[in-house]
Amino acid sequence: MFENLFVGIAEGLRSSLGGLPLEINEAIVMLVKLVGILLFILLSALWLVYMERKIAAFMQARLGPNRTGPKGLLQTTATIGKLMAKEIFINKEADKVCFLLASTLIFVPTLMVLAVIPFGKNMAAIDMNIGLLYLIAITSLDVILFWLSGWASNNKYSLIGGMRSVAQMVSYELPMVIVLLGVVMLTGTLNLSEIIEAQEHTWFIFTQPIAFIIYFICGLAECNRTPFDLVEGESELVQGFSTEYSGMAFAMFYLAEYANMVVICFMTAILFLGGWQAPFGWDFIPSWLWLFLKMYVMMFLMMQIRWTYPRFRVDQLMGFGWKVLLPLSLANVFITGAGMYIYRAIGW
Amino acid sequence: MFGKGLVKGLVITWKEFWTPKVTIQYPEEQPPVPERFHGRLSIEVDKCIACGMCVNACPNKVIELKKQKVGKKQFLTDYVQNVQYCLFCGLCVEACPKDALHFTAIFNMNQYFYDNLPVVLVQREAPAEPVEKEEPAAKAGSGDKVKPKPKAKVDKSVPAAASEVAAGKAPDKEGQ
Amino acid sequence: MLKTQEYNLNLGPQHPSTHGVFRILLTLDGERVVKAEPIPGYLHRGVEKLAEARTYTQFIPYTDRLDYLAAMLQNWGYVMAVEKLMGIEVPERAEYMRVICGELSRLASHLIAIGTYSMDTGGVTGFELALRERETTMDLLEELTGSRMTLSYARIGGVAADAPEGWLDKVDKFMDKMPAYIDEYDGLIAGNEIFQARTMQVGVIKPETAISYSLSGPNLRGSGVNYDLRKAKPYSVYDRIDFDVPLGTNGDCYDRFYCRLQEMRQIVRILKQAVAQIKEVDGPVIGKVPKVLKPPKGEAYEEIESSKGIIGYYVVSDGSAKPYRIHVRRGSFINLGYLDELLRGVLLADVIAILGSLDIILGEVDC
Numbered sequence: 001m002f003e004n005l006f007v008g009i010a011e012g013l014r015s016s017l018g019g020l021p022l023e024i025n026e027a028i029v030m031l032v033k034l035v036g037i038l039l040f041i042l043l044s045a046l047w048l049v050y051m052e053r054k055i056a057a058f059m060q061a062r063l064g065p066n067r068t069g070p071k072g073l074l075q076t077t078a079t080i081g082k083l084m085a086k087e088i089f090i091n092k093e094a095d096k097v098c099f100l101l102a103s104t105l106i107f108v109p110t111l112m113v114l115a116v117i118p119f120g121k122n123m124a125a126i127d128m129n130i131g132l133l134y135l136i137a138i139t140s141l142d143v144i145l146f147w148l149s150g151w152a153s154n155n156k157y158s159l160i161g162g163m164r165s166v167a168q169m170v171s172y173e174l175p176m177v178i179v180l181l182g183v184v185m186l187t188g189t190l191n192l193s194e195i196i197e198a199q200e201h202t203w204f205i206f207t208q209p210i211a212f213i214i215y216f217i218c219g220l221a222e223c224n225r226t227p228f229d230l231v232e233g234e235s236e237l238v239q240g241f242s243t244e245y246s247g248m249a250f251a252m253f254y255l256a257e258y259a260n261m262v263v264i265c266f267m268t269a270i271l272f273l274g275g276w277q278a279p280f281g282w283d284f285i286p287s288w289l290w291l292f293l294k295m296y297v298m299m300f301l302m303m304q305i306r307w308t309y310p311r312f313r314v315d316q317l318m319g320f321g322w323k324v325l326l327p328l329s330l331a332n333v334f335i336t337g338a339g340m341y342i343y344r345a346i347g348w
Numbered sequence: 349m350f351g352k353g354l355v356k357g358l359v360i361t362w363k364e365f366w367t368p369k370v371t372i373q374y375p376e377e378q379p380p381v382p383e384r385f386h387g388r389l390s391i392e393v394d395k396c397i398a399c400g401m402c403v404n405a406c407p408n409k410v411i412e413l414k415k416q417k418v419g420k421k422q423f424l425t426d427y428v429q430n431v432q433y434c435l436f437c438g439l440c441v442e443a444c445p446k447d448a449l450h451f452t453a454i455f456n457m458n459q460y461f462y463d464n465l466p467v468v469l470v471q472r473e474a475p476a477e478p479v480e481k482e483e484p485a486a487k488a489g490s491g492d493k494v495k496p497k498p499k500a501k502v503d504k505s506v507p508a509a510a511s512e513v514a515a516g517k518a519p520d521k522e523g524q
Numbered sequence: 525m526l527k528t529q530e531y532n533l534n535l536g537p538q539h540p541s542t543h544g545v546f547r548i549l550l551t552l553d554g555e556r557v558v559k560a561e562p563i564p565g566y567l568h569r570g571v572e573k574l575a576e577a578r579t580y581t582q583f584i585p586y587t588d589r590l591d592y593l594a595a596m597l598q599n600w601g602y603v604m605a606v607e608k609l610m611g612i613e614v615p616e617r618a619e620y621m622r623v624i625c626g627e628l629s630r631l632a633s634h635l636i637a638i639g640t641y642s643m644d645t646g647g648v649t650g651f652e653l654a655l656r657e658r659e660t661t662m663d664l665l666e667e668l669t670g671s672r673m674t675l676s677y678a679r680i681g682g683v684a685a686d687a688p689e690g691w692l693d694k695v696d697k698f699m700d701k702m703p704a705y706i707d708e709y710d711g712l713i714a715g716n717e718i719f720q721a722r723t724m725q726v727g728v729i730k731p732e733t734a735i736s737y738s739l740s741g742p743n744l745r746g747s748g749v750n751y752d753l754r755k756a757k758p759y760s761v762y763d764r765i766d767f768d769v770p771l772g773t774n775g776d777c778y779d780r781f782y783c784r785l786q787e788m789r790q791i792v793r794i795l796k797q798a799v800a801q802i803k804e805v806d807g808p809v810i811g812k813v814p815k816v817l818k819p820p821k822g823e824a825y826e827e828i829e830s831s832k833g834i835i836g837y838y839v840v841s842d843g844s845a846k847p848y849r850i851h852v853r854r855g856s857f858i859n860l861g862y863l864d865e866l867l868r869g870v871l872l873a874d875v876i877a878i879l880g881s882l883d884i885i886l887g888e889v890d891c
Contacts, residue, residue, distance in 0.1 A: 059361045060652035063371045156533050160555065160872065226646055227718050230873065304365075308357045308712070310719045311646030313873040314555060353715035360712045361649060370656070383688065386670040407582035437585035437676045442684070451670065 006123055006288065033125040037114050044262055045255040049076045055303045086247035091154055094244065098152035102145050103249035106256040109141045110263055117266050118193045120276045120288030131192040132184065136177055139222065143169045150241035161240030164314060165231040171318055172221035175325035179211045182336040183271050196275030203274040210332045212272045214325055219264035223257060226306040230314060261302060269294035381453040386436040388454040389429045391469050395448035398422040405443035410434045419478030427470035431457050530558055537566045541644045541876045544886025557875060560867035562860055567890040575850040580606055580680060580817045583850065588674035590852065591888040594633035596625045597830040599678035605826035605837040606680050610819045618682035618809045619761045620802040624695065624795060625668060625677055631791045632661045633831035634784045637883045641781055642713045644880040645722050650713045657705050660698055667691055680817060682810030692799050699792045706788050714782060723777040727866055727878035730775060737862045740855050741833035742783040743882055747775035753829035765797045777881035818845050832856050832883055856888040
């Protein structure tokens with residue numbers, strides 16, 4: 001029943017604006033879609049902070065926030081309110097423009113990417129033909145911002161954090177992109193909606209298990225989550241690249257981490273878990289709800305991994321990325337290619 | 349094989365996720381305080397002979413004691429425990445020969461102002477002539493021997509009689 | 525041309541992983557350490573000087589605050605030194621109570637060592653789970669002595685008070701549950717491949733170096749040297765209790781960590797035997813001690829195996845009620861002697877791992 005909720009809203013909006021010329025009509029509908037996505041990402045960042053704290057607490061034999069609001073639900077709003085009231089303290093020696101620029105622009109790549117993600121059947125805000133390429137290209141822009149904040153802080157701890165982040169994020173993007181080639185080879189298209197439709201009978205996690213694991217690990221590295229969080233290694237570099245940030249500038253980094261996690265989990269669900277396809281044909285849950293469920297399962301796994309494992313050391317991390325994941329991803333491409341050739345030759 | 353320890357770690361945290369928690373949510377639930385707990389001091393003024401053994405036993409000079417000779421015995425007039433210096437070691441309680449000094453279960457001795465920190469356990473005027481010893485059982489507001497008189501320096505309007513504070517039955521103002 | 529430059533990084537007194545207010549001045553080349561200069565002293569409280577103005581009994585609460593995680597063991601070393609000076613005999617039941625309380629303190633200290641080491645390497649969950657067991661330990665100690673952390677339980681000639689009714693059974697029940705918890709730490713922390721990669725072959729101390737730098741405690745035993753004062757020079761009633769001394773093989777951080785984990789299992793064994801044996805011993809818990817302690821002129825040195833190393837007390841008396849001089853041979857302070865050499869040429873993350881594996885506590889380092 002709720003299957004076409006958002007599609008119906010868009011149709012209703014289009015028809016109610018019927019009098020205006022077509023371009024302005026479409027522009028207004030697009031604007032509403034994008035504002036909707038913006039609201040979604042902000043609210044989900046708020047909710048995810050609470051979810052993370054509660055999950056962490058339950059795994060650590062304690063209760064987590066349970067005082068502000070019923071069951072502690074208003075904890076994040078209280079945190080953001082507190083951070084807004086704090087002074088954004090900039091060192092005398094720090095590069096003021098870069099300092100503030102890094103924290104202001106941190107949400108931009110995430111929001112740009114979310115425009116192409118298909119939230120359900122026919123529910124991508126912008127259905128790009130090169131959606132996957134666009135996504136990979138934009139997410140690699142995050143590197144610049146982390147590096148910029150580490151440099152602009154004029155603090156040795158931040159500098160180490162920034163340098164580490166460049167090394168880590170760049171070297172873990174390679175296996176991530178190569179592994180996605182396997183998916184692209186199977187479907188022959190870069191369009192995200194068509195990739196989902198190609199998973200109607202089997203999800204790609206069954207045909208490409210290595211790719212799934214490697215993509216998830218690289219996703220963790222891109223988000224700077226444990227075990228790859230030496231960028232903001234709390235035990236060593238107090239807060240890494242965001243040591244000098246306080247107040248709302250810090251809140252932007254804090255929320256952007258969760259926004260990035262949302263993007264990675266969406267991508268895992270779309271590329272390997274069938275996106276909005278219902279497993280076993282269970283249609284009673286609408287497609288966009290299926291995508292959210294799958295995304296939250298991946299999110300739970302990410303959080304559990306964060307709170308279980310210690311973190312890698314820099315040289316071990318680089319060694320793992322270049323010497324283990326890269327050859328494995330190349331092998332994956334090779335095996336996929338060979339498999340497809342044999343598949344076609346046999347004539348299945 | 350590589351990864352076995354990693355999976356085991358995830359299994360342990362998954363199990364831990366579902367175990368019931370043992371957190372005691374203070375201040376709605378109070379933690380159980382054992383009998384020997386080293387809380388705030390309490391002195392039974394009837395038993396105290398103002399010998400000063402507790403003052404000598406203290407490593408940090410926490411206890412201040414003032415006495416006055418009434419008849420043949422010493423009469424305890426002032427007894428203050430400076431909790432800001434106290435180690436809560438218990439050497440004073442062990443040193444008391446008459447078993448008059450004890451620990452209570454009171455652990456919040458916080459105050460808003462630093463001057464209110466020292467806990468005044470006994471503060472009374474010495475009578476002119478020796479008084480007969482009353483039954484040691486009666487405690488709350490016993491007769492004319494104890495006059496709760498607030499001093500100007502310490503701002504407390506004495507919600508509890510001084511003898512009750514001394515006996516450790518009522519907390520000091522702003523304590524709990 | 526591009527050139528590189530070495531820079532100074534202050535792993536300053538305020539840092540999440542220096543186990544207290546400890547400062548290391550690192551000279552780094554990129555991420556590699558060229559020189560490390562440990563600078564202790566930020567928690568110096570002048571305890572040895574304060575001792576000159578206190579009587580022998582009044583000094584006992586100060587010893588608590590040296591290694592505050594294993595308070596009983598510090599008290600014990602001190603009262604043993606004074607008893608040696610005065611020639612006081614301690615009744616048997618008091619010795620057993622000292623062993624039980626001391627081993628519980630050692631358990632509490634090792635739980636923190638394991639928990640904080642897990643947190644230093646990044647796994648915060650290990651820390652929280654270890655603290656849950658420490659809460660039970662501290663509840664038991666609170667029932668026995670009245671304080672959770674700074675116990676002041678030992679007295680010259682015995683202990684302060686006997687165990688309350690039912691307390692020994694509670695200790696027994698807790699020891700029944702403990703092995704399951706230790707298995708949990710083993711699986712979550714020690715068995716984790718990432719943790720092993722972080723700590724194996726890192727910070728290797730050879731046995732000869734360990735002996736020549738006077739390391740003690742799990743730092744020494746992690747390198748394979750079998751020297752535990754409870755077995756080498758048995759004191760108190762340790763010769764009647766059967767337990768093993770876990771040893772490491774490589775002398776790296778993992779071995780030191782694993783020694784502490786295995787020692788916790790041995791603590792369970794010791795406590796079960798002690799609780800069973802004390803039921804047959806009746807008697808006073810404090811020996812014949814004069815009211816005012818005036819030891820004869822002379823000096824005495826006594827050392828015991830504390831959780832972090834060997835703690836020794838050197839007491840000099842001039843015949844009055846106050847000691848002339850007390851010097852504390854602190855295990856953590858001497859364990860730090862090798863830090864500079866150990867840190868040369870490692871990466872920044874290893875600095876934290878090595879410092880955590882030495883298990884120092886600043887109360888002891890700075891006295």
